[in-house]
Amino acid sequence: MSDSDKVLSSFTPDIKEEKKAVDRIFRVAIVGTGWIAESHARSYLHQPDVKVVALADLIPGKAEAFAKEFGFTDAHIYLSHKDLIAHETDLDAVSVCTYNRTHAECTIDLLNAGFNVLLEKPMTVTLDEAVAIMKAEKKSGKLLSIGFQPRMDANMQEIKKIVESGALGKVYYIQTGGGRRFGIPNSTFIEDKTAGIGAVGDIGCYSMDMVLNAVGYPKPLTVTGYMSDFFGKNPEYQRPDKFHTAEENAARFSVDDFAAAFIRLEGGIILDFRIAWAMHIDTPGDTIILGTKAGLRIPSTDCWNGTVGGPMTLYTDVGGLHTQTTIPIIPPKEPGLFDRKIRSFLDAVATGAPAPVPSSQILYNQAIIDGIVRSAKLGREVEIEIPEI
């Protein structure tokens, strides 16, 4: 075996078959029947042991149409998560697929009502909301997992394995983020009243999760953040959607389309972050993790969907020589990432295993986002203080 093969084999993924709990039927509800709820619905339909029994959406007729489209013919339909909670007592799990601004309210109410929750990302808009969710989670004793499906990707898991193998030595600097040359979404993503945060919450949270999860989610200490909206407010960079012209979408635009930050993490790690929905460059750089023994380059994806964009490169010195080892992409395999996200949540509900993506980790992701927003408003570095939960 050559030296580079030895390096590669030490990172070979240990993919175990996911254990399925087949001896029960999960009674599931979906709150918010918009775009991402469709992926939840499809993944629930792929599970042999799930029945979707209730749906809720604030827009009259929307949940009914959703039920029809996915064949949830006998599902109970409600006009809000509160109505659903008032009437449903026997649910094993609820997907919260609402826009960011109602994540906290829905999740807290559902946990308080005694339901296990799979909450879409980003966990919340503010740190206070994330803390309030975790308090409800702790008090209820129910399971809460946050919907970061890239965590289920073998390539993402590989990054963590490489860091944990010690091959990089002490990690001291991480650059992450990326973004799109032109990819501003529309719908409820672009208004403060529904989304609360823009690119930083939509795709920035993924890039932070990629690296923070790899290095064990160290506590963030300080943040110097910057946010801008030069593209979203310009009709030339907007697109029409089902309900709005490009001009209307530019007028509605009230979140960030670009964010950058310099973050100090516990353990002496610097996180250098940038994310864009639109910019005048193809990419502001790959993700890199620098350690005292080696460095790792992780190519960005074009749209920043939170996964690995191509073979990674490990840079190190061997016998006085600068070497580079290519770490090939692990091809996707069935089931897909979304099905794994749903399955791992259900299995944790059934077995009492820890949440696949625990709120205790994503709290730090939210604390950084909250720090970026505060720092950008104040125009200076801010401290991050996380209350006791």
Ligand SMILES: NC(=O)c1ccc[n+]([C@@H]2O[C@H](COP(=O)([O-])OP(=O)(O)OC[C@H]3O[C@@H](n4cnc5c(N)ncnc54)[C@H](O)[C@@H]3O)[C@@H](O)[C@H]2O)c1
């Ligand atoms: N994991 C992923 O890959 C992924 C992809 C896209 C979006 N998302 C996340 O999913 C969430 C939803 O995004 P979307 O594009 O589906 O939004 P959307 O606007 O299409 O759908 C959200 C729906 O929630 C409903 N809603 C809001 N508050 C409610 C309440 N209290 N009770 C019942 N219904 C309520 C709204 O009426 C709306 O129909 C966002 O947080 C987004 O970041 C995740």
